[in-house]
Amino acid sequence: MATIEILGVPHAYELTAPTSYPHTLVFVHGWLNSRGYWQPVISRLSGDFQCLSYDLRGFGQSQPNKYTDFIHQGVSFELSSIQRSDFANPFESLYTPAAYAQDLTALLEQLNITSAWLVGHSLGGTIALWGTAQKPERIRGVICINSGGGIYLKEAFEQFRLAGQRFLQIRPRWLSQVPLIDLLFSRASVVRPLERYWARQRIVDFINADPEAALGTLLDSTTEDEINRLPQLVAQLKQPIYFIAGAQDKVMEPKYVRHLASFHPLFQYSGNNVIEIPGCGHLAMLEKPDAVADHIRSIVFKHSEIKVGD
Template sequence: MVKTVDVLGFPHAYELFAPTDAPTDMPIVVFVHGWLLSRAYWQPVIEQLAGNYQCLAYDLRGFGHSQNFPNSAPAAQALPQNLTELDLTEPVPETVVQRTAVSVASPTSVAIDHPTLNREASSGASGSVPVSLPDQTAADQAEISSNRYTPAAYAQDLVHLLAELQIKKAWIVGHSLGGSIALWAAHLAPDTIEGVVCVNAGGGIYLKEEFERFRLAGEQLVKFRPRWLSYLPFLDLLLTRINVYRPIARRWAKQRLQDLLVANAEAALRSLLDSTTEAEVHQLPQVVAQLQQPVHFITGQKDTVMEPKYVRHLASFHPSFEFCGHNVSEISDCGHLAMIEQPDVTVAEIRAVLEKYSA
């Protein structure tokens, strides 16, 4: 059952699945989705894991059902109940439709340099490993409120969500941008977060021209979201093939389109722009290198959004990489949405990691 909890002033929709027969000291597995997505995509994974682990899935601030922003840009307008309410007078530029189809996926997972985030104060945890962050000044304090869409800020939300739900032990599974958020959360709350699994997430290499193209396409995508877009013939069929190796079920394509249209405009744009600067991209490997918890990476062999070589690059900064990629699993015939393209294999990999470190 979907519930809502206030986290730092924003309503967060979440589903905490019923306890299982697992020992009470087992960590809860928390799932974090990527950019312009929602918690819905974890359903095939949770259905298989819930028999052995209690699972939590939630919508990031400004995405899915975590809406109602004070003093921020509104989400895309609600869809009309019938076609007679549609305003079809505005032409649809073909290039924009193409960008819309291509871009409904998580961006390349990147990191941020978040000098203003007081990690111990925000997480309530002690013993955080430093990441060469300077002491806070009055200007830094002011910057905190303006940097609320960085991966570190979303990680702060996650840490507070765990506290609100009285979760004291957790493993975080993050997809794409959600992987960066999971890694930052592990840094913020090492006493609570016992480990991280990153799915289709990597990065740490800044490719200037590619990032500039991605940012431009993302900006245009967020700005062009007319409410009648969901009625565009065959757009959902196109989305069954975008950023995946084999076509996914049509219901997932419809979910992708729905998540695109309901995302809060400010959150969608700022989370993209604030996570793709050069300084931020170069920061994540430092965070990974200093994590004491286990971190495992799952990559899709055919992922064109976050190619396996970039996943391995980020994974190589963690001690468990051990020069030969011991902390990386590659799923064959899989694109950027492993949890719905290859749910059985994804579950098997996650389960193997959890069992390895709980033994």
Template sequence: MLNYRSAGKVGAPTVVFLHGFLGSQQDWQDITEQLKNDFHCISIDLPGHGDNQQQLAEQVLPTPGFKRCAELITATLTTLNVHRYHLVGYSLGGRIALHIAKLYPEQLLSLVLESCHPGLQSQADKIARKQNDAAWADKLSTMPISEFLTLWYQQAVFSDLTPVEQNALVTKRSSNNPFALANCYQATSLAEQDDLWDIPGQLDIKVHFIAGHQDSKFMALANRWQQQQSIMLHTIEASGHNVHLAAPKQFAIKLQQLFAVKIDNSNN
């Protein structure tokens, strides 16, 4: 099994959360605290992340590793007797969620993708991405983890973060095992991912895309995807790539709305 954390009511509708690269199940705590009165929330550590770093030998991923990730997550949920659930995935977690939707569509009640890429479509883009990811993996394997993280959070996709927020993330992520992360990073490179642009049209459930208003790259991608497939785009103000970190209350309220649960605003 993968490491996980559960909150809320067993027997209520289940929501499964998958974090992004460098994250852990703890990243969803602000969200699950707001949802636990209405849902059974399960946050899972991806292979090589969180407490799964202790079981690296058992969870080394092949390349590509998306199918294996989907199998590990599904096996964990089966052990927990969870067979139908809403699936929420951020960034890398969203890309893995798309593979789960492809492999196990009958298990999903709905699919919520946050700042998630459905896949590169040209061979040239895949070659360029593979070279770029190999360079990052080399840095991850050879540099002190704090130096790697400082470089990582200077990328344009994280430009909405203040220097204080960047430093906080560097501190928070510095306890990670770089070799475990490097395995997961290369195995789940966007260059290794299937082209999943058509998956929403193959599902009998609602597919939602949540994007931060300040994340111009993924806003544009989501708009293009929405023109091709039956996905619903939801924009949250005052947030960038990591919406649930920047605006946890708004994110949780949006999930409640998407899952058709009445919101009690009496204490607001």
């Protein structure tokens, strides 16, 4: 693990060795997760591609200094802004996907990564889309995993935000010592129970997430403005955008993945930018790492003049 300061916050990241393939794969994790969840997939891809994974600001080991004044692009933000329900400007808060995309593009610049494919899980998929819009010259394409949406259902989102806020209130440090608590985390949002190692990691990431970042991302990524902005965002991107869905994902159902994918011109012409993985829930990279890695490899090489073995 290495660290690098981005806009005043130390970010933890891992970068594998370069390969003959000229474009780096950059992996963006989702809410209450961390970069480690990508390792099963990266271990299967790093022979062909250089891979970058990092912890989003406030998650994993990218913890903000509480005494640091956060500044994005010369604009100071107040943490109290997370209490707002809607944002006319996606950069008005520290915790919108657009703000996290600024972190991402700054990371690419500091690591001198000039050409990349972005691979984002859940919230990370939205961040990847925003990052592509902000720095299109650096991004070759996007692969969103368990990520979709674009339909704002008021009652459903209000219930989701309320449940999420209650969930975040129950995070004592001793939670990890509760007998069999890892069995609960091994079953959440997946089709088959995860290995207990990953269940323990989910507990660690849940407990250690910065409170302001955990709540801020929950609220700021689910406003009506933010949800309605997603189809417009996908429609304007020129790069190939692919969506990998878990066929049994109850958090981001495939119908919502297909809905968002349909706004990209690639879908209108060929209809093949959505891939469903059978027997898979919301954590495809842990549940089906072989399938996810194979699909990523196939997509990336499909859009490359360099073939395996060259």
